[in-house]
Amino acid sequence: MLSPYRALDLTDEKGLLCGKILADLGADVIQVEKPEGNPARSIPPFFEDIAGPERSLLWFAFSTGKRSITLNWESEAGKDLFKRLAKTADFIIESFPPGYLERKGLGYEVLTKTNPRLILASITPFGQTGPFKDYKAGDLVASAMGGMVCCTGEPDRAPVRISADLAYCQAGVHAAIGLLIALSHRTATGQGQRVDVSMQASIVRTLHTQLPYWEYGNRIVKRSGIRRFRGGVSTREIWPCKDGFVSWMFFGGAVGTQQMRGMVEWMEGKGMAGSLSAEVQNWATLDLTKVDPEKIKSWEKVIGDFFLSHTKEELYQEALEKRIPLAPLNDMSEVVNDEQLAARDFWVGVDHAELKTNLRYPGFLFLTSEENCLPKVRRRAPFVGEHNSEIYLDDLGLSEAELNSLRRESIV
Amino acid sequence: MYSSLTGTCPAPPERDRWESLPAGRQEGARCERSFLCSHSVRHCVPGKPIRHTQGREFRRARDRTAPPCLPHPNGVGGELQMEKTALEGIKVVDFSWAFAGPFIGAYLGDYGAQVIKVESHSRLDITRVTAPYKDGITGVNRSGCFLVVNNSKYGITLNLRHRRASEIIGKLIAWADVVVENFGAGVMERLGLGYEELRRIKPEMIMLSATIQGQTGPRSTFAGYGWNTVALTGIGNLTGWPDRSPVGTLQAYPDSVVPWFGVVAVLSALEYRRRTGRGQYIDVSQYETTCQFLAPLLLDYAAHHRVAMRAGNRCPYAAPHGVYRCRGEDRWCAISVFTETEWEAFCRVLGSPAWARDERFASLHGKKENEDELDRFVEQWTVNFTPEEVMSLMQQAGVPAGVVKTNKELFEDPQLTDQGFFHRVEHPEIGPCYQQAWPIKLSISPLNIRPAPCLGEHNEYVYTQVLGLSDQEFVEYLDQGVFE
16 A cells, blocks of 8 residues: 555664554565664564574564665765665654754754655654653553553552553554654645654553543542453453453443343353342343442352353353353463464464574454555565665665675675 | 646656656656646656546545635634644544544544544443543533543434435445444444445445454454453453463553554555545454564464463563552652663662672573562662652663653643643533643644534534535434434
8 A cells, every 4th residue: 555655764673563564554664774783683582592683573573574774874974875765765764762863964854855755753752852852761661651550450569561562562553653644744745744753652542541530530540450440330350260361341231231131141041140130130220330349249259150160262152152242361372373363364474484484473454355455464574684785786776886885884 | 726726737846756766666656746636657747637637536626725624613623723734635434432443533533634423312432421421420421431532523413223314324425535433343234334335325435444353254243342352362461460360451452552553544545545546445453453563472472382471560681670669659660671781870870789789680681580689679779769759860870760650640741741742622511621642743734633522513514514415404304313
């Protein structure tokens, strides 16, 4: 869908996903790396646990479909080359600290002198302006400052994050959105612009109910373990079963009626509904906010015992039949082997001939009726400078001699 | 404003651009100077007559030269706005509800698209009937949950099951560029609103369906919520302490992920349609889009059959990396030390204590091996300071650290405030309130946030002004309950 467009990707782990999305959508994405390679290449896990620039699974995952060139933009010749490249680009994506490119003489003002159509997305922990703009953050700090950590975890221990660097990915998707909005603007006006992406704000935007709870309810929402305070009432969401955990919540009222009826009938069928059948006559009129929390807990005990006597697969299968919103807490092996994802041909085998392996990657971003638009992994992530020749010689029109001289001077 | 309206291409710089493109990219490059011109750049010369100046294309052009967006019946937006919004002229009909779908229209609407949200009195959007409500008073226009996810939309009510609803739907679809929905798989078809039907009215329609598990496959009928996808994707299991039950996340995290990919999909599809004239049907799943974020862990399983697990706040490639108790009641600060330079700075902030020179903490490997003890040392120091003090001392020394902010503290956060993240708007029923901006700031394209609509707030405006019903027709439909 974006085949006419070219992006230069200067990001490290904080922004790699943006370029990967553009590449999946068909854009020509060139990762511009210093000769020593992108810092994200040193992030584990590594293939077969052997560290090395061509073995990081994080790099594999978020740089698929891109090409790579090396370029030392600290040198004058390197800067000139970068400017020539920028002239051919529609997008630049970077995740340096604010002001870095300006200090290197490669700021937006400089680059747009020769290419006013250029759109530059900058991904940083806190954005390009404001009192915290120079603060540093990884996933954990951004998640804490964005309010997500506060409401995750158990009351008797420290609040926690999700054990994966998701804040980086969020910033990457929003950067892609920003570039596309700016592209739309450019289409109408011919003018490029800057897109300033904040990881902290991307976390805040995931707090759908927490923000209104303060604004409208004066309620500070804190970590509550496996219980959730939603719709004005605290109920349990994560339940142990025979062989793991399932997620399920009960709520009454119009929204919950159908699933609660199904659930109670199911339990009755197994003779395990206990007091539930007798104590709730009409789920549609049940307002949980008016029910004694101890009563809710007693119902949860009955339901919890029912779950404990079943496996998560049994519960999931039956829930699908009965249209009950219940799902197993999968681990990565169960995701990889999931029947639904397999049925949709989600996984893509990507050849890593050099490692003598073929790895299964998450596939399309979405399905589409336009066959040639399918956004999917196109090839493995590039080696450091793998495409130097084709880009410097074919695209920029350098001669072999020029390229060799740049190589000798360690610019490429 | 656009000379293209006279029927000639206004694009002198385009030829230069084309010539500067590498050979492989010349083919297919389209004129970008004019939204009207569908020429290949190769053939794009000033003064050349434009092919599509009739019919629909012409009408679209005329719309583009109209005021930047539909004048808002409350007198906000449109006519007051001077700057050109990025997505003006893009028309979206939004049938979605709850959280995951509506964010798409809100994002597009804030950047200038005209988004009409279609609701009904008989099947209220779940977020309209979810606490918290303004002043604790229940009411369909008073839920903060609805407000947070439906900014900058026009709200209409339409009973999709009414026998005359199809007449209105036909007009809506003819008006729209994009249709967004997130009902269960198959519901739109049963309502007569499947993609094939929509295409009969508007061949270049872009339609997006967002579901938990997609439109096809054995689990496509799964009737669940975003918090179920937390479980399915493995995020549930990845959150909590290794020695205890997983706790999952409070927020239905994938409810955020799917709409962001949805916005990417819609904008890319619009771009593709601009070049080719072709629409498409997009099937986007919470499960699959969230898997994109987890790709390194999924590859780790694919390569090594290793199953990533929840690790509290630890990170395989950094230490210390945790949330540490600080002075005050349940107050915490996150600190993460990734590099040797950061470790040295961290030690200096702590006054270079003797334990920090311990051989066991000399390497990352050593720190990871002895992390429990390391964390105890760190917390012995942090408890003497407020989280703000810890953050400030660490950040001044170049160490990543941040206060564990509560929802309340976010509204007072100096950084978010400085960036104008919380927009004050005036809601017709509940008065002044906040609508959040997005994690992106564009240097030119203005953000134009209007409050989420009341139920059916823009019925008269949309039905008569936008869809062109006469007053008499409007009243007739109204009387017959079509707008229920």
